[in-house]
Amino acid sequence: MLLPLNPVRHLRRYHQIGSTFARHGFGFAWDQLQPTLRTRRLGRREGVPAGLPGEALAGHFRLALEELGPTFVKLGQVLSTRPDLLPPAYIEELTRLQDDVPPAAWEAVRAVLIEEYGRPPEEVFASIDPVPIAAASLGQVHAATFPHGTQVVVKVQRANIRETIETDLAILAELAAGAQRTPLGRLYDLPAIVEDFANTLRNELNYHREGRNADRFRENFKNASFVHIPRIYWHYTTERVLVLERISGIKIDNVRAMDAAGVDRKKVALHSARVIIQEVLEDGFFHADPHAGNFVVMMPGEVFGAMDFGMVGYLDEKLRLDLLRLYAAAVDMDATAVVDQLIRMDAVAEEVDRRGLSTDIGRLLDKYRGMTLKEIRAGAVVADIMPVAFRHRLRLPTDLWLLGKTLSMMEGQGLRLDPDFDMFAATEPIVRRMMWRLMLPDRSWGREMAFMAADWAEMARLMPKASAQVLRQAERGELFSLRIKNLDDLCCLLDRVATRLAVSLLITALILGTALLMPMTTGNPLARVLTIAGFVISALLGGWLAFSMLRSARPRPGK
Template sequence: MVFFRPRHLRRYRKIAEVMARHGFGAIITQLGLGGMLRLPDRIIGRDQEPKTPRSAATHLREALEELGPTFIKMGQIASTRPELLPPTFIEELSKLQDDVPPAPWEQAQMVIETELGVPIEEVFLAFDPTPIASASLAQVYAAMLPDHTHVVVKVQRPNIEKVIETDLAIILDIAQLANERLAWTRPFDPVGLAEEFGIALRSELDYRREGRNADRFRENFADEPYIYIPLVYWELSTERLMVLERIQGIKADNIAAIDAAGYDREDIAMHAARFVIQEILEDGFFHADPHPGNLLIMPGEIIGLMDFGTVGYLDSSDRANLVRLYIAIIQFDVEAIIEQLIRMHIASPSVDQFGLQRDLRRLLRKYYGLPLKEISASDMLVEIQPIIYEFQLKIPSDYWLLLKTLVIMEGVGKRLAPDFDVFEVSGPYVRRFLLKLALPNSWGPSVLRGAAGWFDLFNNFPRQSMRILDRIDRGDMELQVRVPMMTQATKQLNQMANRVILAILVGTLTIALALLIPSLDLSWPWNLPTWLIVVGFILMVTLALWLMWSILRSNRR
């Protein structure tokens, strides 16, 4: 039973009214929130359902935008889960933007000075109160340190943490209601999804995590001269405030400016491709939001990265599985693709393999014979979404972030150098990764762990066996085996056995009595043996007819 939080009733009513106004009043009513609607909203919510899947998706996006930053973030995360929503909803939610008007400078100044513990003038030589960027969770300002170093200051929006915690509590309540009252939501585990979303969103509120991400990228690319990661000024950074070196450059999609600067676009595309391939195949830690605004082309054709809040993780087994899947795809081996998807726990072993093979074969047939550089990752991503939804393929969030990262980088690469072949660049990295998988230092640790487990098993087996035998000898151990439907099956077997025995007995006695009848003296009056044999024969025939009738009746059930 879910109890509404009284202090949040106004927010509950706002959510119910917005969703009803956008045509989702029936769901609001089924959740038990209909009582929070005003009478006009109840009428509108019941009667004005979205007319088509696309209009429903558009209404959902608009409703989330109207409900504010928490719901916008929820929609953005939902757009990375194609197994949960139809493709039209995924496409529409991908359009969600969290650009919002900035909070007043006085409020932002109060947060900055609270985090620094001193007035702004004591830390910065100059500070521009006009934000250079404003999002739902943060605002970004330009400033200068006393040594004349240019920095950006990212500060959490005032009171945003309280707003988000309120919304997260309500979202969890609604998820529990959905689990209780909407049976169709249970396979998706709405409570688990709400908890997972809460963890992800709270982590975005801690800017120390983003700073650590920047440090990790800088360490990973320390030997790469064409990738630049700005410095984090940790002595000025806190959970709600981050001070970062400001880098200057040309946005990666500003082709005219790049050409005017005399930069070689082919070289820049090569640097970008090497960056993406290394972070995915070698590091297993990748920038998951590399849109052109976060990639600046600096003097010397160096790519400067910004915004390290959204990242993805791939461990060694993830990378190995993805490379195997990639090889199966470029070989157009549908059976191998499905086997790999099952091995990766993306597809269930009980998936409709025939249907999945049919749809994958139909998809891959469109690309058969094309050079790899002519295959569009963005087109394939759009075409694969209906298959993911129909067959409930469970794509891990990091995998989906990876797919979207590749699509974004493909767009950047095609703008920079339309004829650039990223597959040619990735070839040596893939071969090196496969060679690494074959070397003992890759599979050796897992083999040693397995061997250690077997050693422990054999080492403990004699002692554990003696303990079990002692318990059996003392009568302290009993074995219980539970088989589903065993009671019913045993009952049916008993009935069958009883009928067989009864049939044998009836048949035997009937035949015996029938053989005795010709030897009887049937002259009237009958003596006692004649009466017994005739009556017994009639009883046996009657019993046989009853047995046949009961068998026929049970077969009809």
């Protein structure tokens, strides 16, 4: 739940948000919200760039988010995975969001450690470097050493960051409620979007959760010798402090250093591709922030070392099967099948122009017709899908868009390591094995069948008793005990309707029969007279029936 907002208390923050967006050219959007917020003076237009094209305005949107701090930077990162909400130019710009901020003073970091440990950090660690290794909007990382000599890193949350974020989340909830009353609210459930974002951000603030994510990755890759996930030291970890094994190596984008160290870059690219494919198809749990700073190449052996497990994505088995069906329909170049699968996934709104969507998807598929997998780039495919998603408001699960972004980033890193890198070819054996595994029965199917068999056994056990009870009720005439008011009137009405229906069918048969017999009576005067007489009598009866039905349909006096 979002915290209740105190507009007076947070008036300064409101003013900061409104003036920042107005200064970057979004005063018109603020004006849409002001009548509901009763804060007409918050969004003054000083410094609004005039006549900005869409691409430039998208850049100013990113700059405004960066100026407004961690909540809005994280909001931009989430929006970058929602091409159904923003045009492609904005999505592309938001992928460049910078989360690098000046580090907090050591005194503030030390105060947080004292609050969490109940004692100075010097009593916990043999040494801890007051200069951080890295700093981001939510926290920063310091190198430390345990008394027994183990080298670790300590991730410390910024002081008072939770209070700042809760204030911003409350303001965003208020803005979403106001925007819901605008035309945009007819397309999207904006309060629900903000609520989902709030849950995502609060999860990132919980370092216990990040540690559990790391443990889950380590368990998933326990049999992969080419992957290393750092160990979490739970005895020293809290919700605001995360302590984990320190790993070192060459950053995955530092090609020059790899060449100097004699690293086989093709092997590293292959390892990175296999990691993401296993995460997606086998585990349904993937690292969703795969920028170069979060991965290193550890020597010797070109081991792939991963860090920072705060942002992850989930793909349950149903979603993975849906993804495979979409892939199969796309490979068959069947736009109609793609649209049908999107409808089954509830990704298409009821009012969508199905023909237009099918046409757009068909054009997209035609672009890749005849191309080999080696010629297709995941990043280009995702970029081509985004305009279609925005135009038709496709509501695909957020984790699927997050997956598309992850695949694009991993493919980009693979191409930097090896210009001939082909993600599809490198992972084809894994993809094929996983597709069969997902589509064929497994142990979960056996468990479901066992539960179903137990249900049928329970039904068989209860059947004799239930059957005897039904028979007793039938003997007493209580099986279908309905009480209907004015039953006699209803029976009379049904009798009249049935009689008229029977007479109507009889007259229709007579008319059609005599009409068909007329051509056959040529040359037999008597038969022709009798046939004409029958036709006239049938027509008169039909007219009488129609007249009686019209007369009975008139309202009676006093009814």
